[in-house]
Amino acid sequence: MTRGRPPAHTREQVVDTAIRLADAEGLAAVTFRRVATEIGAGAMSLYTYVPDKDRLLDLMVDRVGGETAQIKITGDWRTDLMALAAAQRTLMLAHPWLPGALPNRRLTGRNMLGYLEQGLAALAPTGLDGPTKMELIALITGFVASYVTNELTAATPAAEQVALITDAVASGDFPHLAAALGSGAQGTETSFERIAGWIITGLVEQAIRPRPSDRSSS
Amino acid sequence: MTRGRPPAHTREQVVDTAIRLADAEGLAAVTFRRVATEIGAGAMSLYTYVPDKDRLLDLMVDRVGGETAQIKITGDWRTDLMALAAAQRTLMLAHPWLPGALPNRRLTGRNMLGYLEQGLAALAPTGLDGPTKMELIALITGFVASYVTNELTAATPAAEQVALITDAVASGDFPHLAAALGSGAQGTETSFERIAGWIITGLVEQAIRPRPSDRSSS
DNA sequence: ACTATTTTCAGTACAGCGTACGAGAAAGGG
DNA sequence: CCCTTTCTCGTACGCTGTACTGAAAATAGT
DSSP states (O other): OSSOOOOSSSHEEEEEEEHHHHHHGGGGOOOHHHHHHHTOOOOOGGGOOOOOOOHHHHHHHHHHTTTOOOOOOOHHHHHHHHHHHHHHHHHHHTTTTTHHSTOOOOOOSSSHHHHHHHHHHHHHGOOOOHHHHHHHHHHHHHHHHHHHHHHHHHOOOSSSHHHHHHHHHHTTTHHHHHHHHHHOOOOOGGGGHOOOHHHHHHHHHHSSSOOOOSSSOO | OOOSSSSEEEHHHHHHHHHHHHHHHHHHGHHHHHHHHHHOOOOGGGGGGGSOHHHHHHHHHHHHHHSOOOOOSOOOOHHHHHHHHHHHHHHHHHHHHHHHTTTOOOOSSSSHHHHHHHHHHHHHHGOOOOOHHHHHHHHHHHHHHHHHHHHTTTTOOOHHHHHHHHHHHHHOOOOHHHHHHHHOGGGGGGHHHHHHHHHHHEEEEEEEEHOOOOSSSS
């Protein structure tokens, strides 16, 4: 039954417009009025397609989640997880607002579930139990998000913080910090692959290891 | 020189009030008007003590950062990093808004630098270079933040997502997800210490390992 | 064909936000 | 005593999300 006035737009159109806006001008540019004028509608008309702003963000996240390249599962969890992490990073670099929009967001759609599914498939050979796999996936996703955030932010050193840090170093209260800043300027050697390799290999190997009692002092 | 009308309040008072508000009612309750009435001042008076809202958040973060328990450096990096992570988690559980306020925030004060300094001190025995140490600290902090966020959110399963997930599982398109959900309900076994142990041990051991060429297929 | 029903459209309006501006109040220095 | 300096804070502007409301546009039933 299709009674009533037919919709002039679609939910996909609204979400796509919001994504395009966020890509071009950042999350802050995504306002109902702005999105509405962009698709040539009244601000309030959007509520026909989207229940509220928070849900719009959910939908945006799920939609771009669908753009993630489908990785092929080789059966080697290290290779597969690296591929998945790399795909995630590519996605976040294409949509810089994504890392910032991810926290506090609920699983809204099948695309996010699809991502979860891929991660679980990659982890299948490890023989870990379900909750542990979930935890590992969340951990890896969180790492990628924070890495990309740093990656996108680090370009702006901000002058003001430089003063704070040099002052702090000069005060002598932070010897290790001074040493760390002086030590290595190895530039782009801190590549994504290097660190992602650490975290993935390290994490999964630790998780697989059958608990060698507990060697901490407690 | 102390000419002019003396301030009726202090920056610390403003920041403390904002923190108290955030602790009690969440970050959203922290508005200039609200903070102002709370300390018995006009909204615009706050601008005497704080340049703008973003800086107020910076100051809040740095202030609670000062509450972090000073860990004692034993010289065993695993023990020390675990203690540091645990201290961070304690802090974030005491101030649930902190994980949400952390991203996109600049290093504002000496307390944050102090935290950095502690992490570097803990990592000193590893002999890693400065940038790598920094990276590891950021990674661990990011992990703690996302873990605590999950910890605070997971209490609310939200009914709506349950429907989405059961539908998805019923559709048969997500076999691994179905299996993972069915597998283990081991409850609180996914403790912070267990996972923090993985990430710290795994990460640092990987970082220390002198690069066994590269065993991926590429 | 006309009416009733249902759905979408979008203008107006409201409370709340951060904050720019500017006039008044309160202090010390000459 | 006045002048300079500093802090105080009411008013106001533009912006936000969105509740409400009535008009518009389609179909379903008679």
